[in-house]
Amino acid sequence: MTFSTNGKALQRVLLIRHGQTDWNMDGRWQGNEPVALNAEGHEQARRLAAHLSSRPIAAIYSSDLPRAFETATAIGNTRDMQPRLDARWQEINLGIFQGHTRQEMETRFPLEWQAFHDQYWDYVVPRGESRRNFQDRLYAAWQQVIADDYGPEVAVVTHGGAIRMLLLKLFPDEPRLTNLHIENTSVTIVERMEQSWALTTLTDAAHLARHADDERGESGTM
Numbered sequence: 001m002t003f004s005t006n007g008k009a010l011q012r013v014l015l016i017r018h019g020q021t022d023w024n025m026d027g028r029w030q031g032n033e034p035v036a037l038n039a040e041g042h043e044q045a046r047r048l049a050a051h052l053s054s055r056p057i058a059a060i061y062s063s064d065l066p067r068a069f070e071t072a073t074a075i076g077n078t079r080d081m082q083p084r085l086d087a088r089w090q091e092i093n094l095g096i097f098q099g100h101t102r103q104e105m106e107t108r109f110p111l112e113w114q115a116f117h118d119q120y121w122d123y124v125v126p127r128g129e130s131r132r133n134f135q136d137r138l139y140a141a142w143q144q145v146i147a148d149d150y151g152p153e154v155a156v157v158t159h160g161g162a163i164r165m166l167l168l169k170l171f172p173d174e175p176r177l178t179n180l181h182i183e184n185t186s187v188t189i190v191e192r193m194e195q196s197w198a199l200t201t202l203t204d205a206a207h208l209a210r211h212a213d214d215e216r217g218e219s220g221t222m
Contacts, residue, residue, distance in 0.1 A: 012153035012200075013145060014057070015163045015188040016075075018067040019044040024184065027101045030159075031094030031128070036066040041184065044208060045074035048185040051207035053078045058150035061141075062157040063089035071185065072157035083157065088141035091159035095128025135165045142166060163188060171199050183208070 019041030023030050037045065052075055062072035062083040072083035096112065097105050105113050115123045121132045145154060160182040167177055170190065182188070182203050189201035 008056075008058075008151035010058075010146065010149045010151040010154065011192050013142075013190045014052070014055075014153060014155040015166070015190065016048070016071065016155055016157045017160050017163060017182050017184055017186055018063075018065075018071040018157060019048070020184045021067050023099075028099055029094055029097050029101075029105070030067075031092060031098040032065060032090045033098050034066050037070045041067065042070070042074075044185040045071040047207045048187075049074040049078045052155070052187075056152050057081075057155050058152065059084060059148065059154045060157065061086055061089065061145055061154060063087070063091070063159060063162070065090055065159075068157045068159065072155070075155060075157070086141055086144070088137045088144075089156065089158040089162060092131065092134040092161050092165075093125070093128040095125035097125055097128070131165065134161075135169055138162055138166045139169050142170075167199065170197060174199060176202055 019037045021030065021035045021041055022038045023033075023035050024041075025038070048071070057075070057079065060072050060076050060081055060083045062068050062085055064085040064087050068089070069083060069085065075081075076083050096109060097116075100108065112126060116125060122130050124130045124133075145156065148154075163182050164177065164180055167174065167180075167188070167190075171177065176199075180203070183205045185208065186203040186205040187201065188199070188203055190197050191200045192198075
């Protein structure tokens with residue numbers, strides 16, 4: 001099935017985190033490493049795609065990292081639509097921290113770890129990037145999505161840190177962004193309100209909750 005834009009201007013952007021990976025389960029910081037979905041992540045992506053199948057999504061943008069692209073492809077397969085890859089939607093490049101757990105980073109790189117927190121916006125992780133540069137490239141990618149003006153809505157499949165950093169740029173005074181946890185395959189919706197944008201849905205993962213309920217119901221009948 002092919003969905004048409006019907007000449008409608010962009011009204012909503014769905015910001016979607018990729019599905020689960022083995023590194024998520026191990027607590028390893030992935031950064032821009034090319035980590036793929038695990039079996040549960042593929043199932044999450046399938047359920048997400050079914051959840052979104054009736055929405056009027058006119059285009060799908062995606063980070064080019066495997067875990068995001070595989071999630072975006074699952075959405076696209078329900079509507080004969082290819083994701084538009086853009087490396088600017090990648091997760092932050094964490095350099096020497098990538099592949100390590102928090103405890104490992106604190107132990108192996110104590111000075112760098114401390115600077116990463118003390119100089120929140122401008123510290124450049126060795127062989128990585130700063131949060132400010134990260135946010136700047138995300139905002140440039142956002143501006144491209146807005147300029148393309150597909151409508152009435154588009155999906156952007158990216159990463160947890162990327163979603164949070166973009167939201168902090170768009171809504172710097174939004175209290176809900178403090179200590180925000182962005183669940184795998186959760187959907188955050190930003191909606192156009194005349195000349196501005198509003199954060200109307202934050203990290204909705206109801207499709208995963210329904211999956212858990214279904215499993216509990218099935219186990220109760222056995």
